[in-house]
Amino acid sequence: MVEPNLLHVPILEWYESNARDLPWRAADATPWGVLVSEIMLQQTPVARVLPVWLEWMERWPTPKALAAEQPGEAVRHWGRLGYPRRALRLHACARAIAEEHGDEVPSDHATLLSLPGIGEYTAAAVASFAYGGRHAVLDTNVRRVFARAVRGEEYPPVATSAAERRLAETLLPELGAARWGVAVMELGALVCTARAPRCADCPVTHACAWRLAGKPPHEGPARKGQTYAGTDRQCRGRLLAVLRAAHGPVPKEALDAVWDDAVQRERALDGLVADGLAEALDDGTYRLPHA
DNA sequence: TAGACGTGGCA
DNA sequence: TTGCCAAGTCT
Structure with missing residues (x-):
């Protein structure tokens, strides 16, 4: 096991000076804005989400505003983000929040999890990033960083394992868990990338189990690719x-x-x-x- | 639990 | 050019 502070301090310091200036991270971002960003960012790059999020928040600044629309309008303004069922679920989410939660995005993980389109990751992300809650935020970036830095493997397993959850819980600091979560995510998104990781720019390269092992390539069957044309x-x-x-x-x-x-x-x-x-x-x- | 579910950029 | 990959969820 890597000594936790060997990771925490360098990664938090790195985030301090390398975090992207994203509008859903701004001081005036609302919990609704954070929720909308998390749904849009599922399987979708930041660059493509940005313009749609800005327009969406201007048009529908509260859950109630979106709830008043037909679901088709959510699908229309989703544009070409992909996976349009997310738009439908976000609309259903807005109606549930408007009608059952007084137009306030819930802060409780279990309540968030009960809303349409919100799974384990998104519930943890909203509770953490919008409300400062202490939750392990396990997205593909975090899982990859931990797989490399701690487990010494190029990629995490296909499905999130109990061992990964335990590890994430273990590494979760008592204080500042939300900042830790977003910092690890950002490191995975900008430095510890899936292809061609920039180890020279990594704040924990000296402690990374994968790098110390000589960056052994992923073993086992190739991860299933998605075909698209003609489907x-x-x-x-x-x-x-x-x-x-x-x-x-x-x-x-x-x-x-x-x-x-x-x-x-x-x-x-x-x-x-x-x-x-x-x-x-x-x-x-x-x-x-x-x- | 494996498979369905969009779209576009990059190597 | 083709394949990989992107802040997952649902069934």
Whole structure:
């Protein structure tokens, strides 16, 4: 086990002078702003989130403001961030917060976890970053930093393990846990990256088990890559882009035009409807969801 | 628990 | 050019 202070002090000092100036980290950022950023950042790079977050917060500065909209408007303004079900869940989240929590984002981890679209990571992140709570924030960056620095391996396991959770709990400081969490995340995002880590710029390179072991490459089967071209996911994306661009019901022909394979297209469209991302009207047209 | 779920930038 | 990867969640 690495001596905790061998990591804490250097990483916190590094964060002090290297943290990015992100709007959801600003002193005037609200818990709602933090929550919105966390949902948008799931599997999505900061650079792509920034403009959408800024526009979103201007348009819907409170949960109640978003809750007053149709869910389809959330999907429309989600733009091309990807995984549009997140927009739907964020909208449902806003309605739950507005109606059941007095328009205040909950600060309690378990309550956050019960909201749509909020899982273990996001609940910990919001409780920690928005309210200063003491929670282990285990995202892909943190898991990679710990895998390398402590376990001496290039990558963490595919699924988050109990051992990882124990380690994160062990390293969690009594005071300043929130800052520690965001600092480790930032280190993973900027220095201890998945490909081509910048070990020369790393504040804990002297203590890193992976570097000291000679940076052995990941063993075992290659991590499964995501194919995209020709998949239902791509087809769904094309169909939804048509619905987002239109400001009223869309005739079926407009959807047929963006994907050749009719069998796959119908399956994808049915899937969008089943997921609540699209609505089929009685006259055979389609639109973003109203509810 | 493995697989589905978007999108685009970078090496 | 192709494949990897990005602050995960849900079923």
